[in-house]
Amino acid sequence: MSARMRGLTLRIPTSVAGHARLVEPATDVDLSLESGRVHALVGESGAGKSVLASAFTGLLPAATMVLGGTVEVAGQDVTHALTQPRDRVWRTLRGRIVGVVPQSAATSFTPTRTIGRQLHESVRALGGQMDVAGLAEAARLPAWALAAYPHELSGGLAARAGLAGALAGQPSILIADEPTASLDPELSQEVLGLLRAQADAGVAVLLITHDVVSLLDGGWADEVSVMYAGRLVEQGPAGGVLGRPEHAYTRALIEALPRNGLRAAGDPESLLQLDTVGIEEHLGMVG
Numbered sequence: 001m002s003a004r005m006r007g008l009t010l011r012i013p014t015s016v017a018g019h020a021r022l023v024e025p026a027t028d029v030d031l032s033l034e035s036g037r038v039h040a041l042v043g044e045s046g047a048g049k050s051v052l053a054s055a056f057t058g059l060l061p062a063a064t065m066v067l068g069g070t071v072e073v074a075g076q077d078v079t080h081a082l083t084q085p086r087d088r089v090w091r092t093l094r095g096r097i098v099g100v101v102p103q104s105a106a107t108s109f110t111p112t113r114t115i116g117r118q119l120h121e122s123v124r125a126l127g128g129q130m131d132v133a134g135l136a137e138a139a140r141l142p143a144w145a146l147a148a149y150p151h152e153l154s155g156g157l158a159a160r161a162g163l164a165g166a167l168a169g170q171p172s173i174l175i176a177d178e179p180t181a182s183l184d185p186e187l188s189q190e191v192l193g194l195l196r197a198q199a200d201a202g203v204a205v206l207l208i209t210h211d212v213v214s215l216l217d218g219g220w221a222d223e224v225s226v227m228y229a230g231r232l233v234e235q236g237p238a239g240g241v242l243g244r245p246e247h248a249y250t251r252a253l254i255e256a257l258p259r260n261g262l263r264a265a266g267d268p269e270s271l272l273q274l275d276t277v278g279i280e281e282h283l284g285m286v287g
Contacts, residue, residue, distance in 0.1 A: 001097065003056055006070050010060070024230050037205070042210060073098060095169040103177050114148060115146050130168075179207070221238040226245075226247065226249065
């Protein structure tokens with residue numbers, strides 16, 4: 001199955017220094033997820049990446065305004081339900097068709113019940129056909145961890161438990177929002193390898209990350225989209241985008257890596273001022 005958004009533009013009301021303002025976290029976004037592929041979405045914190053994940057899962061803030069575009073998940077047009085998380089369409093999609101691998105896996109579990117018990121509850125609620133042992137095997141989670149409480153797991157094991165939970169309903173689309181946050185490089189590669197294995201088994205994977213180093217070193221992604229201030233500024237095959245970037249911002253991201261001398265590109269453009277500052281002008285570069 002696949003998921004896609006076309007021309008998606010969103011605005012969210014907020015307050016800055018007591019004044020009502022509008023944030024535009026997504027502007028004319030085109031993004032496609034395909035079966036058997038890992039699509040990595042990269043960019044700095046605050047670029048709008050997690051908002052796109054929320055659009056694919058029906059978890060946008062209720063006050064979000066959809067100014068244009070469409071979102072389709074597994075052949076269903078869900079645009080009408082983007083700001084209605086309790087709409088019945090999400091009851092059939094969320095968890096069963098679209099699984100979410102959380103950023104802070106340990107805190108996504110209830111602290112007073114074991115991991116195994118919570119995985120069992122998820123399988124039962126979602127009607128999954130895989131038992132808890134199968135989920136643990138798919139996520140390479142050791143059997144002893146099923147009897148542990150969330151706080152007893154290391155960061156790497158918690159990330160695997162989070163993946164096991166996302167697989168409970170055997171979804172065909174996985175949204176992984178910063179799954180390697182706070183993990184060391186070796187553990188990051190292991191977690192990304194597990195997501196790659198899911199794609200190789202036919203799942204469509206959206207990997208949201210700012211960890212460009214892991215993508216470069218592991219070659220886990222098939223496609224890469226680069227997000228800057230609510231816009232996708234470059235898209236294409238992972239090797240081309242990361243190895244031969246064409247856009248000024250993508251080049252700036254690569255140049256800012258430690259191995260390239262930490263040459264900072266400057267502060268990100270404010271999402272409150274999207275109509276006043278151009279990306280290339282802001283970076284002081286020519287795209």
